[in-house]
Amino acid sequence: MICHFWSASVARYLLFPLCLVYGCTSHMLRLSYLLGLRKVWRAPIPIVIVGNLTIGGNGKTPLVIWLVEALQNRGLRVGVASRGYGGKAKHYPLIVRHNTTTHQVGDEPILVYQRTRAIVGVAPIRQQAVEAILDYSTVDIIITDDGLQHYALARDIEIVVIDGTRRFGNGWWLPMGPMRELESRLLSVTAIITNGGVALPGELSMHLLPGLAVNLFSGEKKPVEKLENVIAMAGIGYPKRFFNTLYTEGVRPLKTISFVDHQSYNLQALTKLTTSGQILLMTEKDAVKVRSFAKKNWWYLPVKAVLPSHEAQVLLNTICGLLPFSTTIK
Incomplete structure (x- = not known):
């Protein structure tokens, strides 16, 4: 915008x-x-x-x-x-x-x-x-x-x-x-x-090279393209970069949601973003803010500079x- x-x-x-x-x-x-x-x-x-x-x-x-x-x-x-x-x-x-x-x-x-x-x-x-x-x-x-x-x-x-x-x-x-x-x-x-x-x-x-997707609740790791029914969110300076990375990795989110950089989150607001059977996929920067109240269907995708x-x-x-x-x- x-x-x-x-x-x-x-x-x-x-x-x-x-x-x-x-x-x-x-x-x-x-x-x-x-x-x-x-x-x-x-x-x-x-x-x-x-x-x-x-x-x-x-x-x-x-x-x-x-x-x-x-x-x-x-x-x-x-x-x-x-x-x-x-x-x-x-x-x-x-x-x-x-x-x-x-x-x-x-x-x-x-x-x-x-x-x-x-x-x-x-x-x-x-x-x-x-x-x-x-x-x-x-x-x-x-x-x-x-x-x-x-x-x-x-x-x-x-x-x-x-x-x-x-x-x-x-x-x-x-x-x-x-x-x-x-x-x-x-x-x-x-x-x-x-x-x-x-x-x-x-x-x-x-x-930026993406790694394995990580489940915030269990710590399980898997290739991000293996995730299904994904709702993608990003509260970073340029959310489109994260969404483009997902597309490049073969993920086609059902919906993408952009938040402002350094956005604060709460359990109630994030829970409403998905319905039964859907996965909420976020950036690692978002993940550090929600780890303490993470749900089983929340994942994040870390990236590293190369x-x-x-x-x-x-x-x-x-x-x-x-x-x-x-x-x-x-």
Whole structure:
């Protein structure tokens, strides 16, 4: 709906004044940090930012998980800092533990923790999240999930994830378009990762590979194409990507239901989505929010980021080059 508004609706031009205000404010804020007018805090260990230029749904969190696992496989102790979008804890910062809820920290920190068991620190102010990680344990490097525009935190590497299909839409700042910063910002980042579509020269390609479908109630796993009478739902930045993945894997949902990114769920509302004999199939990001009250007919489909081996090695070499000791790259 919103993508159609940005690309086809004449009414979007009514938002041009707000677009200019947003863009000028964003530009001046970054400039104030570059000129030293605002204080930048630097952590005692390397910081890798994984972010985007547009609003969500680009595949940023899967890339964070891929980076964490790849660095862990090379013997590094990795921390992850997150804003915890959607979380409503009474206080921050928080370190994610096995009993931390999505109500406290949002869905993405829980997902990263469950997949990687990395130390995940959450706070709206990224410095506080990083400091919490450093106070909690010794780590070699910290990756921040989002935060490209959080210039109060010094960074050693900036990685931008682009949706290879949608790219930058109409190219305008919010709210007239999808941009947090203009495309020219890519000239100053370390790496550009293109998720799906066709990577342009200078960009690294990435795609999301689905795994086995997992039953939320029993933990049973099976190929997703074996599921029948599927009602598919997605509360992510770009639900259509999840539905397209299902079609590619041979699943023809009876119905697809889109929710807003970081949508909160309850048992009553989700139970109404299916009737007897139907399966409710969701993303893993949705699954972390409903696991505590899951029904027997609820399944989720995990995905993992995949990068060509040579491009992956180049990126990991760049990151490991920040460290004061040598790390073997496989």
